[in-house]
Amino acid sequence: MISMAPPRVRRTGQNTQFTYNLPRRVNDVQTYPIASPQGATILIYGHDNGVTIVWRGGRRFKPQQKNPEAEKKQNGASDDAVMLIDSDDEQPPEKTQTTQKFEDSPKFEDEDDQGPYPEIVQTLDLTLGTAVLHVAVMPATPFNAQDSQSTAGSLLSERMVLAVSCVTNDVYVITAPLTPPSPESKAREELRAGLLAGQAGSGVWGESLLLLNGQQKHSDTLAISLTTPKPSEPMSKSPRAVVAACSQQASGTMMLWDVPLDPKAKPHRPIEPFQTEYLPQPLTGISFNPIHTSQILTVASRHAVRIYDYAVSSLPPDPEAAGPFPAQGSWLLSLYQPFARPTALRKPVLDAAWISHGRAVFALLADGMWGVWDIDGASPSSSSSGAILANKLKSGVKGAALTNFRISGYVDGTSSLRSVVTQQKENHTGEFAPMTPHTRRQAAASLSSATTPDRLATVRGGLKVVVLPPKGKALQDESLVLWVGGLEHVCVVPAVSRFWDSQLRKGAGGGVNLFGGAQPTRMVKLADLSTGLLGERCCGVNLLLASPQPGAKSEEDGGLPVDVLVQGESRLVIVRYGEDGQGRKIGNLVDGRKKRLFSKGERSDAILVHGKPDRATSLSFNLSTVKPGTLRRKSYHNSQDDGIGALGALEDAPQLPKRSRVGFEFTNIMNAAADVSADFTARDVEAEMLDIMEIDQALENMEDSRGSGRKKVFFEED
Numbered sequence: 026m027i028s029m030a031p032p033r034v035r036r037t038g039q040n041t042q043f044t045y046n047l048p049r050r051v052n053d054v055q056t057y058p059i060a061s062p063q064g065a066t067i068l069i070y071g072h073d074n075g076v077t078i079v080w081r082g083g084r085r086f087k088p089q090q091k092n093p094e095a096e097k098k099q100n101g102a103s104d105d106a107v108m109l110i111d112s113d114d115e116q117p118p119e120k121t122q123t124t125q126k127f128e129d130s131p132k133f134e135d136e137d138d139q140g141p142y143p144e145i146v147q148t149l150d151l152t153l154g155t156a157v158l159h160v161a162v163m164p165a166t167p168f169n170a171q172d173s174q175s176t177a178g179s180l181l182s183e184r185m186v187l188a189v190s191c192v193t194n195d196v197y198v199i200t201a202p203l204t205p206p207s208p209e210s211k212a213r214e215e216l217r218a219g220l221l222a223g224q225a226g227s228g229v230w231g232e233s234l235l236l237l238n239g240q241q242k243h244s245d246t247l248a249i250s251l252t253t254p255k256p257s258e259p260m261s262k263s264p265r266a267v268v269a270a271c272s273q274q275a276s277g278t279m280m281l282w283d284v285p286l287d288p289k290a291k292p293h294r295p296i297e298p299f300q301t302e303y304l305p306q307p308l309t310g311i312s313f314n315p316i317h318t319s320q321i322l323t324v325a326s327r328h329a330v331r332i333y334d335y336a337v338s339s340l341p342p343d344p345e346a347a348g349p350f351p352a353q354g355s356w357l358l359s360l361y362q363p364f365a366r367p368t369a370l371r372k373p374v375l376d377a378a379w380i381s382h383g384r385a386v387f388a389l390l391a392d393g394m395w396g397v398w399d400i401d402g403a404s405p406s407s408s409s410s411g412a413i414l415a416n417k418l419k420s421g422v423k424g425a426a427l428t429n430f431r432i433s434g435y436v437d438g439t440s441s442l443r444s445v446v447t448q449q450k451e452n453h454t455g456e457f458a459p460m461t462p463h464t465r466r467q468a469a470a471s472l473s474s475a476t477t478p479d480r481l482a483t484v485r486g487g488l489k490v491v492v493l494p495p496k497g498k499a500l501q502d503e504s505l506v507l508w509v510g511g512l513e514h515v516c517v518v519p520a521v522s523r524f525w526d527s528q529l530r531k532g533a534g535g536g537v538n539l540f541g542g543a544q545p546t547r548m549v550k551l552a553d554l555s556t557g558l559l560g561e562r563c564c565g566v567n568l569l570l571a572s573p574q575p576g577a578k579s580e581e582d583g584g585l586p587v588d589v590l591v592q593g594e595s596r597l598v599i600v601r602y603g604e605d606g607q608g609r610k611i612g613n614l615v616d617g618r619k620k621r622l623f624s625k626g627e628r629s630d631a632i633l634v635h636g637k638p639d640r641a642t643s644l645s646f647n648l649s650t651v652k653p654g655t656l657r658r659k660s661y662h663n664s665q666d667d668g669i670g671a672l673g674a675l676e677d678a679p680q681l682p683k684r685s686r687v688g689f690e691f692t693n694i695m696n697a698a699a700d701v702s703a704d705f706t707a708r709d710v711e712a713e714m715l716d717i718m719e720i721d722q723a724l725e726n727m728e729d730s731r732g733s734g735r736k737k738v739f740f741e742e743d
């Protein structure tokens with residue numbers, strides 16, 4: 026069992042980054058939408074040997090207590106010791122061991138003392154013996170987990186449900202306890218019996234493993250959701266989940282499985298799909314509607330975004346059909362993206378997700394464009410078109426289409442993805458046009474514009490949506506994160522509804538500040554993510570709710586209600602936006618540890634350079650050879666007999682031999698005057714400077730001796 030090391034914490038001018046270095050390559054990472062009972066955020070990532078569950082934050086475990094019986098028998102003789110004296114052939118009686126099932130009862134601290142940042146409380150490796158490519162969790166808050174009246178609520182308030190797809194074409198549904206296992210549970214003797222003792226499906230961690238059969242190629246995308254019982258069905262019926270997976274089998278195949286979640290109901294054979302939909306092209310993304318759980322949002326990158334309903338049959342009902350779902354579903358709606366001008370092909374769609382609680386769709390395109398399709402009139406200033414479209418869908422009309430975005434825009438800094446030279450309109454007169462440098466540039470521009478969709482098809486990106494906790498009686502808002510191309514373009518929308526309303530008022534000229542405004546009404550771009558990734562490329566992003574910290578900024582003050590999880594190749598980076606909050610607390614903690622760079626017991630091989638703590642912040646230099654404080658200034662009315670005169674004399678100093686000062690030796694007097702430390706506020710500095718330089722007196726002497734042949738200038742004469 027591998028435990029995660031403490032994070033590498035780095036602060037930038039915009040955010041604080043927590044880097045977790047992992048011993049394996051990360052294929053996919055997801056945030057579970059429900060927190061554990063002790064308040065931890067659950068992260069699940071797939072790697073080359075299975076999946077790992079990480080509990081971050083929340084209350085810590087209580088210190089382990091030593092077993093008094095083990096201490097008594099440590100130095101004494103055991104009761105089971107047998108001594109053989111008479112015969113070597115006789116064997117000692119074997120001890121009858123009673124195997125008791127281990128029941129884990131973890132104990133946590135009463136208070137949540139997280140320190141400067143949430144720490145990793147526990148990790149759990151579920152070994153599958155093969156590489157896990159994709160991890161799927163349920164949509165954000167599809168139900169109230171604390172509702173004890175429903176069976177689904179009581180089950181999912183204690184256990185987590187997720188789906189994983191492997192490189193061996195297998196799909197598994199895994200259930201495990203939400204509470205992290207205690208250290209005593211991970212230190213059991215039975216887990217040391219063999220390498221496969223703690224493998225997933227053995228039940229030693231209280232988990233269960235269900236195999237889904239039917240795929241001949243590995244899944245490209247995966248999704249899972251709960252099924253809502255029909256009004257005629259009792260509420261006490263055991264909950265069930267529906268898993269959807271798409272592979273490149275044939276031209277594209279989407280399969281759906283109905284999976285029971287009752288731990289007691291363990292099928293003896295792999296579960297077969299109840300629906301198989303053959304597609305004209307493979308899908309790049311699928312997701313379930315959080316409210317209408319039978320609707321699936323499918324993304325075909327170059328074609329369209331479509332909505333599929335597995336509970337609505339496209340064929341007449343079959344009276345002999347068995348099962349709660351029909352054998353074939355129906356396509357309800359197609360959402361078409363704009364064209365890539367000047368071609369006749371549409372822009373590739375990187376990803377699309379449900380927003381506004383399943384009433385609208387947010388799409389991200391490969392050229393950095395984003396847009397919102399309003400399906401059910403979820404706009405803050407909803408018009409009649411959205412309501413009419415929703416009525417058509419509810420009445421059963423199939424084949425409807427929607428092309429116009431309700432709001433749209435571009436991600437800041439993605440102009441390089443759209444830097445395509447468009448063809449200029451030419452007046453073709455039918456005459457021969459010679460090949461010139463200008464016509465060559467136009468031909469190159471036409472070729473480059475013709476291959477624009479092919480170049481955009483190589484751009485990677487995605488987006489995730491998380492539901493924020495409720496505030497009073499208001500409807501729960503959502504936060505969204507997206508990334509295009511790489512770590513340079515990772516943006517967060519703190520509040521989707523307020524951002525939508527701001528974009529509508531901006532388009533209508535409502536006086537919205539285009540370059541500022543409140544934080545939730547604009548898209549925030551994260552910077553300096555290379556500090557945490559340490560050279561690795563960005564492979565995906567996700568969101569997790571920010572843990573409450575004392576002194577953290579509110580949304581109106583510039584903070585974010587969520588933290589961003591950036592997936593690297595072998596690193597996970599959690600980014601906290603803002604200078605205050607957790608980052609400020611970490612800075613204060615580091616300032617108090619100037620003399621100790623590492624914690625007790627930790628060692629480092631790094632070369633450390635320590636500065637001098639007693640070094641003065643400012644230094645003053647005196648380059649004069651005269652002893653400071655010995656220069657005194659004479660009064661000017663007593664120096665009339667000195668000719669031009671001097672500024673002062675040295676007191677209590679030996680007399681130097683007198684010599685004539687010719688030329689520009691008056692600079693020595695300036696050096697001496699520079700050492701004077703008297704107050705200059707009540708003095709005429711300009712007059713003193715003229716006296717020091719003796720320019721006026723020298724000019725008068727030169728005028729008196731004009732025309733007398735060779736001229737000599739004496740600046741001072743004793």
